[in-house]
Amino acid sequence: MSLNYDQAIEKYEPTLGLEVHVELNTKSKMFCGCATEFGAKPNTQTCPVCLGLPGALPVVNKKAIESTILIGLALNCSIAPYSRFARKNYFYPDMPKNFQTSQYDEPICTNGYLDVEIETDEGSKSFKIEIERVHMEEDTGKSLHVGGNTGRIHGADYSLLDYNRAGIPLVEIVTKIIPKTGKYAPQVARAYVAALRDILRGLQVSDVKMEQGSLRCDVNLSLSRVGSGKLGTRSETKNVNSLRSVERAVTGEIIRQSDRLEQGERIIQETRHFLEESGQTRPGRSKEQAEDYRYFPEPDLVPVVPDSKWIEELKKTLPEKPADRRKRLQSAWSVPDKEMAAMVNAELLDTVEQTVLLGADATKARSWWLGEISRIANDRNVFPTDLISVKDVAEIIALIAKGELTDKLARQVLEGVISGEGSPVDVITKRGLKVVSDDSQLMKAIEDAIAASPDTAERVRGGNIPAAGALIGAVMKATGGQADAAKVRELLLKHLGQ
Amino acid sequence: MSAISRDEVANLARLARIAMSDAELDHLAGEMDVILGAVARVQEVASKDVLATSHPLDVSNVVREDLVVASLSPTEALSGAPASEDQRFKVPQILGEE
Numbered sequence: 157m158s159l160n161y162d163q164a165i166e167k168y169e170p171t172l173g174l175e176v177h178v179e180l181n182t183k184s185k186m187f188c189g190c191a192t193e194f195g196a197k198p199n200t201q202t203c204p205v206c207l208g209l210p211g212a213l214p215v216v217n218k219k220a221i222e223s224t225i226l227i228g229l230a231l232n233c234s235i236a237p238y239s240r241f242a243r244k245n246y247f248y249p250d251m252p253k254n255f256q257t258s259q260y261d262e263p264i265c266t267n268g269y270l271d272v273e274i275e276t277d278e279g280s281k282s283f284k285i286e287i288e289r290v291h292m293e294e295d296t297g298k299s300l301h302v303g304g305n306t307g308r309i310h311g312a313d314y315s316l317l318d319y320n321r322a323g324i325p326l327v328e329i330v331t332k333i334i335p336k337t338g339k340y341a342p343q344v345a346r347a348y349v350a351a352l353r354d355i356l357r358g359l360q361v362s363d364v365k366m367e368q369g370s371l372r373c374d375v376n377l378s379l380s381r382v383g384s385g386k387l388g389t390r391s392e393t394k395n396v397n398s399l400r401s402v403e404r405a406v407t408g409e410i411i412r413q414s415d416r417l418e419q420g421e422r423i424i425q426e427t428r429h430f431l432e433e434s435g436q437t438r439p440g441r442s443k444e445q446a447e448d449y450r451y452f453p454e455p456d457l458v459p460v461v462p463d464s465k466w467i468e469e470l471k472k473t474l475p476e477k478p479a480d481r482r483k484r485l486q487s488a489w490s491v492p493d494k495e496m497a498a499m500v501n502a503e504l505l506d507t508v509e510q511t512v513l514l515g516a517d518a519t520k521a522r523s524w525w526l527g528e529i530s531r532i533a534n535d536r537n538v539f540p541t542d543l544i545s546v547k548d549v550a551e552i553i554a555l556i557a558k559g560e561l562t563d564k565l566a567r568q569v570l571e572g573v574i575s576g577e578g579s580p581v582d583v584i585t586k587r588g589l590k591v592v593s594d595d596s597q598l599m600k601a602i603e604d605a606i607a608a609s610p611d612t613a614e615r616v617r618g619g620n621i622p623a624a625g626a627l628i629g630a631v632m633k634a635t636g637g638q639a640d641a642a643k644v645r646e647l648l649l650k651h652l653g654q
Numbered sequence: 655m656s657a658i659s660r661d662e663v664a665n666l667a668r669l670a671r672i673a674m675s676d677a678e679l680d681h682l683a684g685e686m687d688v689i690l691g692a693v694a695r696v697q698e699v700a701s702k703d704v705l706a707t708s709h710p711l712d713v714s715n716v717v718r719e720d721l722v723v724a725s726l727s728p729t730e731a732l733s734g735a736p737a738s739e740d741q742r743f744k745v746p747q748i749l750g751e752e
């Protein structure tokens with residue numbers, strides 16, 4: 157019988173392990189001076205070193221080492237005083253050298269941790285994710301498979317290789333096993349990758365664009381019977397390319413593995429591929445026969461021996477930790493926990509902060525970005541900042557603060573800016589959206605409203621203030637909503653002796 | 655006892671994609687055994703605080719600044735390729751999946 161997620165989690169305890177590969181944003185490759193630009197024409201960024209031509213000599217990119225040390229420091233790792241590169245030998249055309257230069261038993265950073273927080277029905281929960289190692293390696297080329305897809309060597313089948321990506325610095329960040337996350341395993345996995353991405357972004361060492369593959373996650377997962385204390389056999393799901401997919405891949409594997417176990421089958425140690433459409437995984441190469449990469453120290457590269465002075469200098473450049481920054485902003489803006497979490501989840505914290513830095517009130521900035529703008533962005537399936545610039549939003553908020561726009565008018569201005577009618581001021585001018593603040597013009601509308609409903613006016617004169625609502629409504633209607641309601645109320649009550 | 659068996663040599667040959675006849679395996683297993691025996695003698699005198707050598711010179715931290723230099727042109731890059739198509743290296747598909 158198949159178990160649903162809740163049943164599966166009641167019976168089985170998931171154990172996670174996450175491997176994240178991040179492409180560094182260096183200008184040149186790891187071991188040669190070729191450019192690293194994304195999307196360049198095929199094989200325009202290669203040289204004898206990254207093509208593995210005989211006699212070529214690799215030299216390590218200093219910035220790549222420094223970026224890796226920074227990542228290690230930000231993840232509370234120890235920085236190894238002595239670290240070496242190794243050759244990982246394998247035969248697959250994505251590496252022209254027939255090996256990938258990586259690090260094996262001497263990684264540059266070890267034993268760190270990252271605290272992640274998740275929101276649950278029982279309040280927020282914190283998990284300490286232990287980091288096993290952070291090491292340097294190089295990315296592989298891109299293959300384009302042409303022909304049939306029988307999965308066998310066929311005369312008609314061939315692959316086309318572009319080595320522009322081969323040799324781009326890659327950092328692999330591997331967690332220790334993450335036990336005891338229980339039903340929160342999918343959320344914890346997602347929160348970890350999100351927290352890691354925020355740190356990498358803050359360090360400015362990578363573009364961290366999951367959709368472009370500059371940040372990729374492999375999810376290891378095993379199940380064990382609750383209380384058995386034994387680790388199960390794990391599967392490794394490759395190249396999960398969005399935060400949502402990380403969460404779905406974990407959920408999907410928990411259900412798939414529990415299903416197998418329920419049927420009395422065993423879990424095969426294998427590589428699986430995440431299927432974006434269904435949220436399920438399909439098997440890849442089986443790892444039943446452990447892969448033997450015949451690692452050995454790379455003889456063409458010398459050891460990396462970072463002295464304490466170098467590390468101290470790098471430490472000084474570490475930015476504020478994302479978690480600390482969040483706490484600081486939350487208290488500066490007096491934002492409740494839930495709203496703060498919403499802002500972080502919507503990835504709008506930076507945007508709101510930039511808007512506030514341009515003078516906008518924090519609450520207003522938050523409500524515009526997360527409210528109206530996010531709503532339109534969702535409808536169009538784009539990111540809010542694709543619709544409108546921070547500067548324009550700050551300007552609209554400033555105009556509201558000055559009383560030149562009401563919220564209602566501001567929404568029209570927003571719509572105008574989004575549909576390309578120019579800056580907020582341009583839209584106001586073109587659409588004639590200024591607040592009616594000219595007192596004499598307002599007074600005329602107020603007098604008209606009183607004349608039209610003398611009984612109501614009489615009640616207000618008699619002290620029935622709530623009755624004024626109907627008159628205010630009439631004035632707003634007469635001015636096409638362009639009057640400031642507070643101002644109308646003030647003038648009206650004064651006029652009626654209140 | 656030999657340091658390396660014939661089966662291990664056969665496995666290494668398979669991993670390195672080197673086709674070897676039975677006679678060659680017999681021959682090489684014996685030779686490699688002699689080489690490994692010599693290495694074992696060296697290891698006997700190496701104390702634990704001696705790091706394994708990966709480079710003949712005692713140098714470290716040889717690095718380059720993150721500067722872009724000119725790459726090969728695609729024509730140059732592909733000039734040694736047995737086959738190419740669409741400015742890409744054309745290779746037989748050796749592993750079906752992925």
Ligand SMILES: [Zn+2]
Pocket residue numbers: 185188189190201202203204205206207323
């Ligand atoms: Zn190169």
